[in-house]
Amino acid sequence: NAGVTQTPKFQVLKTGQSMTLQCAQDMNHEYMSWYRQDPGMGLRLIHYSVGAGITDQGEVPNGYNVSRSTTEDFPLRLLSAAPSQTSVYFCASSYFRQDQTGELFFGEGSRLTVL
Amino acid sequence: DQQVKQNSPSLSVQEGRISILNCDYTNSMFDYFLWYKKYPAEGPTFLISISSIKDKNEDGRFTVFLNKSAKHLSLHIVPSQPGDSAVYFCAAMETGTYKYIFGTGTRLKVLA
Numbered sequence: 001n002a003g004v005t006q007t008p009k010f011q012v013l014k015t016g017q018s019m020t021l022q023c024a025q026d027m028n029h030e031y032m033s034w035y036r037q038d039p040g041m042g043l044r045l046i047h048y049s050v051g052a053g054i055t056d057q058g059e060v061p062n063g064y065n066v067s068r069s070t071t072e073d074f075p076l077r078l079l080s081a082a083p084s085q086t087s088v089y090f091c092a093s094s095y096f097r098q099d100q101t102g103e104l105f106f107g108e109g110s111r112l113t114v115l
Numbered sequence: 116d117q118q119v120k121q122n123s124p125s126l127s128v129q130e131g132r133i134s135i136l137n138c139d140y141t142n143s144m145f146d147y148f149l150w151y152k153k154y155p156a157e158g159p160t161f162l163i164s165i166s167s168i169k170d171k172n173e174d175g176r177f178t179v180f181l182n183k184s185a186k187h188l189s190l191h192i193v194p195s196q197p198g199d200s201a202v203y204f205c206a207a208m209e210t211g212t213y214k215y216i217f218g219t220g221t222r223l224k225v226l227a
Binding site for chain 1: 126156161164215216218219220
């Protein structure tokens with residue numbers, strides 16, 4: 001059972017380039033989310049989704065796009081990377097039923113550097 | 116504005132003693148609270164949670180206390196072990212939006 005899988009684990013981009021961080025889970029979780037971790041800032045919520053076709057903004061959504069076409073996948077897109085987006089990104093998922101969610105299961109993270 | 120605050124960036128405790136990590140929140144719509152542990156270069160892992168209808172939850176060496184009137188929760192680890200050395204995050208889920216908001220973390224060091 002793989003859990004939450006993030007790819008790539010490491011990426012270096014130049015300012016203005018675009019890329020997609022991939023996230024897949026095999027636990028049939030309806031709820032998925034993306035966080036970024038920066039020193040002294042903790043984990044900040046970027047975007048989240050409570051099911052296929054449904055996405056919503058978190059605390060720091062600017063500069064990022066998401067879509068949820070399947071239950072399993074929740075990619076995070078950077079359309080024009082900026083140095084301020086240098087961070088470690090975590091994808092997380094959880095069950096979601098009867099208007100309740102449980103604990104989040106996290107991936108191992110993707111370290112992104114924007115030059 | 117930080118809705119979930121962990122005001123102690125770091126904490127050192129002797130092995131075998133109690134570790135107490137604190138967390139404060141400001142949003143009254145939070146109704147589910149969690150603690151996570153994170154080692155370097157790994158994703159956070161779930162430790163323990165508590166619903167707003169309870170004031171205490173225990174799981175082995177870990178106990179979480181919730182004081183709703185004070186908007187405060189704490190994690191007690193007894194006895195502390197060197198393997199507990201990690202960064203601990205508290206998190207809160209907002210009713211209705213299902214957003215999970217995390218604090219800034221507390222680095223715990225358990226000294227042998």
